Amino acid sequence: xxxxxxxxxxxxxxxxxxxxxxxxxxxxxxxxxxxxxxxxxxxxxxxxxxxxxxxxxxxxxxxxxxxxxxxxxxxxxxxxxxxxxxxxxxxxxxxxxxxxxxxxxxxxxxxxxxxxxxxxxxxxxxxxxxxxxxxxxxxxxxxxxxxxxxxxxxxxxxxxxxxxxxxxxxxxxxxxxxxxxxxxxxxxxxxxxxxxxxxxxxxxxxxxxxxxxxxxxxxxxxxxxxxxxxxxxxxxxxxxxxxxxxxxxxxxxxxxxxxxxxxxxxxxxxxxxxxxxxxxxxxxxxxxxxxxxxxxxxxxxxxxxxxxxxxxxxxxxxxxxxxxxxxxxxxxxxxxxxxxxxxxxxxxxxxxxxxxxxxxxxxxxxxxxxxxxxxxxxxxxxxxxxxxxxxxxxxxxxxxxxxxxxxxxxxxxxxxxxxxxxxxxxxxxxxxxxxxxxxxxxxxxxxxxxxxxxxxxxxxxxxxx
RNA sequence: GGCUGGGUGGCAGAGUGGUUAUGCAGCGGCCUGCAAAGCCGUGUACCUCGGUUCGACUCCGGGCCCAGCCUCCA
Numbered sequence: 001x002x003x004x005x006x007x008x009x010x011x012x013x014x015x016x017x018x019x020x021x022x023x024x025x026x027x028x029x030x031x032x033x034x035x036x037x038x039x040x041x042x043x044x045x046x047x048x049x050x051x052x053x054x055x056x057x058x059x060x061x062x063x064x065x066x067x068x069x070x071x072x073x074x075x076x077x078x079x080x081x082x083x084x085x086x087x088x089x090x091x092x093x094x095x096x097x098x099x100x101x102x103x104x105x106x107x108x109x110x111x112x113x114x115x116x117x118x119x120x121x122x123x124x125x126x127x128x129x130x131x132x133x134x135x136x137x138x139x140x141x142x143x144x145x146x147x148x149x150x151x152x153x154x155x156x157x158x159x160x161x162x163x164x165x166x167x168x169x170x171x172x173x174x175x176x177x178x179x180x181x182x183x184x185x186x187x188x189x190x191x192x193x194x195x196x197x198x199x200x201x202x203x204x205x206x207x208x209x210x211x212x213x214x215x216x217x218x219x220x221x222x223x224x225x226x227x228x229x230x231x232x233x234x235x236x237x238x239x240x241x242x243x244x245x246x247x248x249x250x251x252x253x254x255x256x257x258x259x260x261x262x263x264x265x266x267x268x269x270x271x272x273x274x275x276x277x278x279x280x281x282x283x284x285x286x287x288x289x290x291x292x293x294x295x296x297x298x299x300x301x302x303x304x305x306x307x308x309x310x311x312x313x314x315x316x317x318x319x320x321x322x323x324x325x326x327x328x329x330x331x332x333x334x335x336x337x338x339x340x341x342x343x344x345x346x347x348x349x350x351x352x353x354x355x356x357x358x359x360x361x362x363x364x365x366x367x368x369x370x371x372x373x374x375x376x377x378x379x380x381x382x383x384x385x386x387x388x389x390x391x392x393x394x395x396x397x398x399x400x401x402x403x404x405x406x407x408x409x410x411x412x413x414x415x416x417x418x419x420x421x422x423x424x425x426x427x428x429x430x431x432x433x434x435x436x437x438x439x440x441x442x443x444x445x446x447x448x449x450x451x452x453x454x455x456x457x458x459x460x461x462x463x464x465x
Numbered sequence: 466g467g468c469u470g471g472g473u474g475g476c477a478g479a480g481u482g483g484u485u486a487u488g489c490a491g492c493g494g495c496c497u498g499c500a501a502a503g504c505c506g507u508g509u510a511c512c513u514c515g516g517u518u519c520g521a522c523u524c525c526g527g528g529c530c531c532a533g534c535c536u537c538c539a
Contacts, residue, residue, distance in 0.1 A: 010469085010470095027539095028539075029539085030539075031537095031538085031539095036539090037539085038539095039538085039539045040539055041539090042539070043539045044539085046539095073537090074537080075537075075538095158468080158469085158534070158535080159468055159469065159534095160467085160468065160534085160535070161467090161468090163467095164466095164467050164468070164535080165467090165535065207537085228539065229538080229539030230470095230533070230534080230539080231533085231534075231537095231538055231539065232538080232539070233469095233534075234534060234535070235534095235535090235536090236538095258539095259539075260470090260533090261532085261533070261539080262539085263532080266531075266532075267532085268532080268533070268538090269539095270537095270538050270539085271537085271538055271539095272536095272537065272538055273538090297477075297478070297487095297488080298477085298478065298479095299479075301470085302470095302471085302478085303470095303471085303532070303533090305477085307477095309476075309477085309489095310476085310477065313476075313477060313488070313489050313490090314477090314488090314489095316488080316489055316490090317477095317487090317488050317489065320488075320489090320502095323502065323503085324503090326502095347479090353479075353480090355478055355479050355480095355486090355487075355488095356478095356479055356480075356486075356487080358478095358479095358487070358488080359478095359479070359486055359487035359488080360487085361487090362487055362488065363486095363487080366503090366504085369502090369503050369504065370503090370504065372503085373496090373503070373504065431498080434498075436498060436499070439498090439499090440498095440499070440500080443499095443500075443501090447501095452501065452502085453500085453501065454500090454501050454502045454503095455497075455500080455501075455502090456496095456497090456501085456502065456503075461502085463502095
């Protein structure tokens with residue numbers, strides 16, 4: 001039985017889908033005004049893993065995964081003005097970049113990827129409903145605000161009480177608001193800003209309303225899982241609950257999931273702090289699968305500390321796994337009932353405990369190596385098939401081992417595969433003639449070029465460092 | 466100030482009321498022409514002070530420290 005830590009109740013709960021034939025999950029995606037950083041990579045990868053596991057449990061066609069794109073907001077407008085281009089050109093560029101990054105990280109596309117600018121009808125409709133029901137008001141300046149005092153359970157998700165929030169208020173209060181905690185649903189357009197027609201004049205949606213409108217439109221007023229980064233818990237998700245439940249009159253989400261932050265030097269990585277690494281920057285130095293491994297090697301709710309040292313560790317670990325899979329005959333049958341499979345699923349079922357699941361993968365790798373040494377290639381292959389089968393749920397170990405171990409040909413301007421093969425052949429000739437000095441000279445030469453040789457079982461294999 | 470979450474071996478990172486996480490690095494051994502890879506073995510690890518208990522790193526309470534949210538942020 002899958003257990004999920006629910007941010008709303010602050011405890012692990014058994015996961016019971018509303019409709020097992022259609023498990024529904026919505027995740028807050030990117031605001032596309034810049035390249036994605038490693039924090040975004042974490043959301044993409046973590047919920048991709050959740051998506052994969054739900055599909056494993058409920059069936060490929062019985063899960064609907066929606067991840068939105070926020071393609072209109074203040075920062076987008078500001079950036080577009082700075083670069084003197086239409087905001088849509090800016091957002092298209094970064095949406096393409098995001099899709100490239102996601103694909104590189106092995107993130108499966110969501111079933112639906114709604115965009116704010118393409119959901120105006122639903123957004124305006126929801127705001128109108130909130131006005132009609134008395135949960136919102138129009139201000140003098142043409143903005144429409146949500147009246148927080150009308151929603152009695154406001155603060156439930158983030159564990160805050162209205163009085164505390166008011167006491168802690170430390171932001172210049174927009175004078176148009178009746179209460180500092182009220183938040184904007186519709187922003188009246190200033191001259192020159194992108195805008196849409198609405199019953200309240202030209203303007204654009206506030207940040208929170210789009211997710212309420214898009215999620216309920218795609219998944220219905222009540223769905224199973226809503227996810228996102230921990231920083232969205234308040235106020236974004238709190239406001240989503242207030243908007244959605246007030247508008248639809250039904251419970252919004254059963255399970256709230258929040259992934260922890262990525263840190264650099266023990267400080268949160270964020271755009272506002274400027275201490276972020278973009279995915280594409282990191283991918284210039286590390287294989288995407290190494291980045292994915294690094295992300296899943298920590299539990300999704302824990303902090304994840306970004307450093308070269310940790311990425312190097314991830315690379316070494318992944319190398320160990322792929323090395324175990326090297327040269328195993330393919331096509332062996334997977335024994336789903338194996339003890340390792342049971343423990344692997346037990347780990348993932350416990351609030352997606354990927355580190356513990358990964359420990360099982362290493363035990364399989366060791367078993368493969370033992371069996372191979374013992375000459376039992378058949379059983380080794382079986383364990384290899386199981387290893388790949390289980391790792392697939394994490395989106396790992398799906399490439400031919402050689403492709404991971406040997407890297408891309410000509411990468412970073414080193415020796416080509418052909419040149420390496422030629423040197424290996426020359427060395428093996430020398431070895432056959434017991435010219436050890438020459439053989440070792442070639443091996444050292446390759447080592448300098450970042451190529452490691454391994455002689456075993458009468459064969460020499462090589463890999464790039 | 467209010468509210469969350471956390472402090473595990475050299476590093477990373479799970480977990481458990483009493484018995485090996487796992488990975489990386491280190492050390493010893495096997496294998497190897499020598500290496501590498503692999504295998505076997507190996508490390509006074511659980512912030513602090515009390516309490517509960519036959520027994521706590523694991524439960525409870527105080528303290529210290531760290532991070533996050535309370536403002537845009539995945």
